[in-house]
Amino acid sequence: MTGCGVQSPVGLGVSEFWEALVAGKSALRPIAHAWADDLVPNVAAQVPWDDGDDDRAGALALRAADEAIRDAGLAPGRVAAERLGVALGTTLGGMSIFEAWQVAGHAVPGLDHVPYYAPAVRLARRHRVRGPVATPQLACASGTHAVAMAASWIRAGHADVVLAGGTDLLCRFVIAGFNGLRATSDVARPFDARRKGLVLGEGAAVLVVESEAHARARGARVLARVTGVGAAADAVHMTAPDREGAGAARAIRAALAEAGRTPACVDFVSAHGTGTPYNDAMEATALVRVFGPGGVPVNSIKGAVGHTLGAAGALEAVLCVRVIQSGVAPPTAGLDEVDPACAELDLVHGAARCVSAQTVLSTSSGFAGANAAIVLEAP
Amino acid sequence: MSTADEASAVVVTGYAAVHAPALEMLPEAARSRAARSERITQLAFSAVGPALAMAGLATTDGEPRARVGIVVGTAFGCLLTNAAFERRLVQGGAAAASPRLFAATVSNAAAGEVSIVYRMGGPAITLTAGSAAGLVAIGHAIDLLHADQADVLVAGGVDAADTALEEWLAGGGMRSAVPPGEGAAMLVLERATHARARAWPVQTLIHTCRAGFDPDDEAAALAAPSGFAAAGPMAVLAAMARLVPRAQETVTLACPSGHRASVVVERVA
Numbered sequence: 001m002t003g004c005g006v007q008s009p010v011g012l013g014v015s016e017f018w019e020a021l022v023a024g025k026s027a028l029r030p031i032a033h034a035w036a037d038d039l040v041p042n043v044a045a046q047v048p049w050d051d052g053d054d055d056r057a058g059a060l061a062l063r064a065a066d067e068a069i070r071d072a073g074l075a076p077g078r079v080a081a082e083r084l085g086v087a088l089g090t091t092l093g094g095m096s097i098f099e100a101w102q103v104a105g106h107a108v109p110g111l112d113h114v115p116y117y118a119p120a121v122r123l124a125r126r127h128r129v130r131g132p133v134a135t136p137q138l139a140c141a142s143g144t145h146a147v148a149m150a151a152s153w154i155r156a157g158h159a160d161v162v163l164a165g166g167t168d169l170l171c172r173f174v175i176a177g178f179n180g181l182r183a184t185s186d187v188a189r190p191f192d193a194r195r196k197g198l199v200l201g202e203g204a205a206v207l208v209v210e211s212e213a214h215a216r217a218r219g220a221r222v223l224a225r226v227t228g229v230g231a232a233a234d235a236v237h238m239t240a241p242d243r244e245g246a247g248a249a250r251a252i253r254a255a256l257a258e259a260g261r262t263p264a265c266v267d268f269v270s271a272h273g274t275g276t277p278y279n280d281a282m283e284a285t286a287l288v289r290v291f292g293p294g295g296v297p298v299n300s301i302k303g304a305v306g307h308t309l310g311a312a313g314a315l316e317a318v319l320c321v322r323v324i325q326s327g328v329a330p331p332t333a334g335l336d337e338v339d340p341a342c343a344e345l346d347l348v349h350g351a352a353r354c355v356s357a358q359t360v361l362s363t364s365s366g367f368a369g370a371n372a373a374i375v376l377e378a379p
Numbered sequence: 380m381s382t383a384d385e386a387s388a389v390v391v392t393g394y395a396a397v398h399a400p401a402l403e404m405l406p407e408a409a410r411s412r413a414a415r416s417e418r419i420t421q422l423a424f425s426a427v428g429p430a431l432a433m434a435g436l437a438t439t440d441g442e443p444r445a446r447v448g449i450v451v452g453t454a455f456g457c458l459l460t461n462a463a464f465e466r467r468l469v470q471g472g473a474a475a476a477s478p479r480l481f482a483a484t485v486s487n488a489a490a491g492e493v494s495i496v497y498r499m500g501g502p503a504i505t506l507t508a509g510s511a512a513g514l515v516a517i518g519h520a521i522d523l524l525h526a527d528q529a530d531v532l533v534a535g536g537v538d539a540a541d542t543a544l545e546e547w548l549a550g551g552g553m554r555s556a557v558p559p560g561e562g563a564a565m566l567v568l569e570r571a572t573h574a575r576a577r578a579w580p581v582q583t584l585i586h587t588c589r590a591g592f593d594p595d596d597e598a599a600a601l602a603a604p605s606g607f608a609a610a611g612p613m614a615v616l617a618a619m620a621r622l623v624p625r626a627q628e629t630v631t632l633a634c635p636s637g638h639r640a641s642v643v644v645e646r647v648a
Binding site (some may be wrong): 038039040071081082085086091095098099102103111114115116117121124125126128130131132133136137138139141143145149152153155156172176177178179180181206229230231232233234235236237238239246247250254258286366367368369370 | 423443445448449453454455456458461462464465466468469470473474476477478481482483484485486488490491492494495498499500501502503504505506507508509512513515518519522523524527528547589590591592593594636637638
């Protein structure tokens, strides 16, 4: 990884994002839009930027990618177009345009941005990409698998550089849907005894994932190395996580195996930590299965930025890069009273903590029993 | 093939394709679950089930198999389900949101349902890349097998179509050389060494799979799909049927969205 870019509810750009997380800030607020008036609850985390672009998910991704490319020092033309790829996850894509079309009952501008692959296409066209372009669709694990897909393409020799990440927007469709499942709350409290549900968020994060040889040849600064990836299905239920955490544990173990690391090597875990009763209990079970009680510092950023769905894993990958760079783990915003069911985790909360982070793990889980994990290491 | 080539080769041990849901041939566990599912999931079951049966891997009992998984490519994903969910929202307000439909408004719903029934606890990955998604999925599966992330991966493409899809395409002014269609085509892929270890006959291997993109393909609208994601894997199956032993063929697919993919198929016996 040689560059990072972020558009998040707590900050535009990696620096603002990181400083807000370390300070324990949260961007969860009531939605100030008429379309949210009948949504209960209607709290969410919005990105404080809007240029009126109908394709908000695409626009957020472009801005995140611009920052990542600048951060990586990738001047135009420094990568052969055929060796440049895009792996950009999303769960909603142009859903707000789709909503407008359904309400209007006739054609509206931007319908060509509706397909899930449209944000990746937009990013690929902007940067004249001729290498592989795909949109991972693992629900809320899409952003994590985008990084894994990028690493897979590079290891297989399909690309030298991949713009990898995720993007999603807030819209009525998704909030009404999660409210209907009774999975939401007006405050996100990951791993807290009082947690009642998730709070949705929006955002985008893009990372420049590059082959080590290519990065060295151009003298790039390496931020972190992707050393292991893993994915696994729960194969249990479509919306509820496996209470045994077996699928998540399989994904974590697969990533550790590819990295050639034992659980004892891991210095920090960025958990999925949505704040729903079932997810957090499942994840605690999975992490204890792999790492043992109190085996590793763990946090979740969803109390700060909300659950950003297809962007979540990408934002958390950027978080992991910054943890490696700084040796600091941000606190879990919203966590005050640790749930006894999660008490065997070493949860970072209350204040940021110094960690000696050479090897970190990020995990994500989603609808349809999807699980993904990546291992990042110091350069 | 040299010993080294053979060790890394990915072979096809099962396959199936359908142009409409065909649930009657499925085992009861799959048939009953598919009958309650969205159309795209029914199509996926209709190809995955027979493909796994052909490969001798159609288990529906026991613990999830950690080394068996699925990689699905789709052009439109859950668009039809999204339309059904959204219509209820528009007509009945937020209170009319259907939890059952919402659970299927993720494109990986088909992969999830199939994993549950066929006890696949390995990677369950769905991706979109226009109508090239089926071939891109096969390519991603090959990479995952080479990286030892699984022993067996079902890979291919699936899409469902109806009037909502046609209205969306027309509403967006999206031209398409090939009308949107529906269907599913799935291949069971494994490393040659794995197939040999379980003494399973092999006729076909897949040499290489490449994905690319054409940023200048402006002749069509930004994301106009062409055909459907099963088209590429169906072309692979057609090539497999045509090939004589030791012959090979390259299957390519270009989508107006800019996505490109190609696969080299070889008949070995």
